[in-house]
Amino acid sequence: MDGVARAWRRGWRLPLVLLHLLLGALVAACLPGRGERVPSAWPMVLWCRVLCRILGLRLTVYGDPLPGRALLVANHVSWLDILCIAAVCPTHFLAKQEVAGWPLIGWLCRRAGTAFIRRGDERGARDAAERLTWRLRRRGGRVLVFPEGTSTDGRGVRRFFPRLFQAAIRARCPVQALALRYPHAGGVHPAVPFVGDDAFVAHLWRVLGAGGLHAELHFLDALPPTLSRDELARRSHAQVLAVVGGQGWPDQAPGSAAIT
Template sequence: MLGLLLVGALIAIAVGRRRTVSTAVMSRWSRTLCRVMGVRITVLGTPHAGTALLVANHISWLDIFCIAAVCPTHFLAKQEVAAWPLFGWLCRRAGTAFIRRGSENGAGEAAEQLTWRLRQGGRILIFPEGTSTSGESVKRFYPRLFQAALHARCPVQAIALRYPDPNDPLGINRTVPFIGNDEFISHLWRLLGEQSIAVELSFSERVVAGTQTRGLLARHTYQQVYAALQKENIPQSQSISALPH
């Protein structure tokens, strides 16, 4: 816990009064955070280097930092994240787009934000399940946010995310999922109690958003994630190691 607080203090000093920071800086923060928390990342496949809408299954708030550690990107998060201690502050400084869940046009407003940002270049990460899960299954992908890729005429790349635990009957870590009525601070404390946390990120082949509908894009990327998690179509391993210093 002391190490995590030290990281937070160093970040605050480095940022100073700057209102925003680059995705490259956010990526460095994320690598440091993952090292402090004992997170070991396995990367499979290759992240797309250019502008892209990244879509992934969602298990925990930790997902964002694991992906950002290996793939500098902006991301979309629920509005409540902005109020979280330290992490909410980091997300705001990193230019996160926030979605007002439950509002009448929250998804529409978010899609407009995503379109604008994609047209500026770079990558943006979304979690199209609309919620987090235990990691035992993947919920269907809601298609509305995929409209941003069509408007921006950029590719879509799916990321299958998994926290393995060989000692679990289903092979998944039961501590990492942030679900139900979990509260951020108590969940963070549980994660800090873990000796180490393994995570696998499987980057699928990108999908060109051309004449496809947003519904087809959602179904196709869902199938890519599902297949990767079922070990049916995992790309060749790019690197399997602890995060670089």
């Protein structure tokens, strides 16, 4: 029965995803091109909300994102993280350089104002920090980064590399940690983690057939830019680990941005 259910889900989800990607391409083509102007994040918000519904991905939000300028930092489990975050919080992203080369998806990300970083490249990290600082200094600038530097299986949180936190200090804007969970019986939903040698198309195929997808987004207490970058990395990591590690934040109730 599980195989039949997966085939049925793929049968109706796949054409809708392809149609939605085409719609996204048409919208992206109307956005401002490259240059000093950073395009609005709101078209991406609406597009991602619809795509989450097509994939059967239910979202629950705890807390609220900071208004105005902020550097958001989150644990990284899958490319689905970007869909979930963008669906509830207008923001721009910093992604690994490989994403820029993904068919259509990479082009959509570039048109939406995503910045890219070459992993393991000292100069690339320095350039990324400079671009982040520029974007955060803009009125209402909000950017999200994944400071683990890679994705995980969702059962823990790797150390946060402090270099990119320097952008918040230079821009004098707060840092807000965001903890992502994909709860499922027995732990993390097995279709979600995108790790190791996973190929995007193969992983998307798994997601298209999956049922019971649910993401929790926990927006946590802001940290001031007066702290050192090492302290910002340490404290935000501890905040995220407290949620992902199961210790939880029992005093939080679903925020006003909750989507089901």
